Amino acid sequence: EDKVVQSPLSLVVHEGDTVTLNCSYEVTNFRSLLWYKQEKKAPTFLFMLTSSGIEKKSGRLSSILDKKELFSILNITATQTGDSAVYLCACLYGGATNKLIFGTGTLLAVQP
Amino acid sequence: NAGVTQTPKFRVLKTGQSMTLLCAQDMNHEYMYWYRQDPGMGLRLIHYSVGEGTTAKGEVPDGYNVSRLKKQNFLLGLESAAPSQTSVYFCATLTFSEAFFGQGTRLTVV
Numbered sequence: 346e347d348k349v350v351q352s353p354l355s356l357v358v359h360e361g362d363t364v365t366l367n368c369s370y371e372v373t374n375f376r377s378l379l380w381y382k383q384e385k386k387a388p389t390f391l392f393m394l395t396s397s398g399i400e401k402k403s404g405r406l407s408s409i410l411d412k413k414e415l416f417s418i419l420n421i422t423a424t425q426t427g428d429s430a431v432y433l434c435a436c437l438y439g440g441a442t443n444k445l446i447f448g449t450g451t452l453l454a455v456q457p
Numbered sequence: 458n459a460g461v462t463q464t465p466k467f468r469v470l471k472t473g474q475s476m477t478l479l480c481a482q483d484m485n486h487e488y489m490y491w492y493r494q495d496p497g498m499g500l501r502l503i504h505y506s507v508g509e510g511t512t513a514k515g516e517v518p519d520g521y522n523v524s525r526l527k528k529q530n531f532l533l534g535l536e537s538a539a540p541s542q543t544s545v546y547f548c549a550t551l552t553f554s555e556a557f558f559g560q561g562t563r564l565t566v567v
Binding site for chain 2: 381386388389390433435437442444447
């Protein structure tokens with residue numbers, strides 16, 4: 346069964362800290378990995394990663410994919426209280442299915 | 458999120474009643490997905506569609522049916538609602554470079 350596993354499950358940091366969130370996967374016909382941020386409502390899209398070793402960056406957030414070791418990391422530098430959220434990782438199957446399967450998320454709390 | 462609209466936003470059903478949730482998108486995306494989100498369970502895939510007229514089962518399809526008669530609309534039906542279907546339901550669409558979610562439907566079955 347294909348799984349998407351995120352770690353840690355939860356994390357508490359102080360403003361200004363740098364955090365690294367992990368996502369590992371076991372998917373056949375892997376196509377892409379996606380990161381989302383979820384606050385109180387619907388998840389919002391952050392990144393889609395398809396190629397190994399190419400960093401994607403948006404402000405203080407960055408992410409990279411390692412297709413050999415089957416994992417991705419999401420880095421957040423100089424964290425702010427507004428970064429507090431659940432961060433979700435999802436894997437898109439390729440082939441004939443095109444399923445999009447989510448991990449259970451990492452709950453990040455940034456304290457002032 | 459702009460471009461993906463879910464209807465209704467809230468609903469309370471009695472056990473055994475039926476209802477349909479509508480997901481409408483105006484971005485011409487081929488892929489559409491229905492998820493349910495429960496505390497501690499994350500987002501679980503119910504059904505999905507890779508194009509007009511096609512549907513497929515996800516991780517937790519039992520008790521639900523779907524249809525995609527038009528490319529822009531993906532409908533999720535509950536034929537006979539059960540309390541176990543109390544959840545927040547999200548629709549998502551996907552392209553080759555980005556993805557969008559609807560704002561969610563909070564469904565309570567009593």
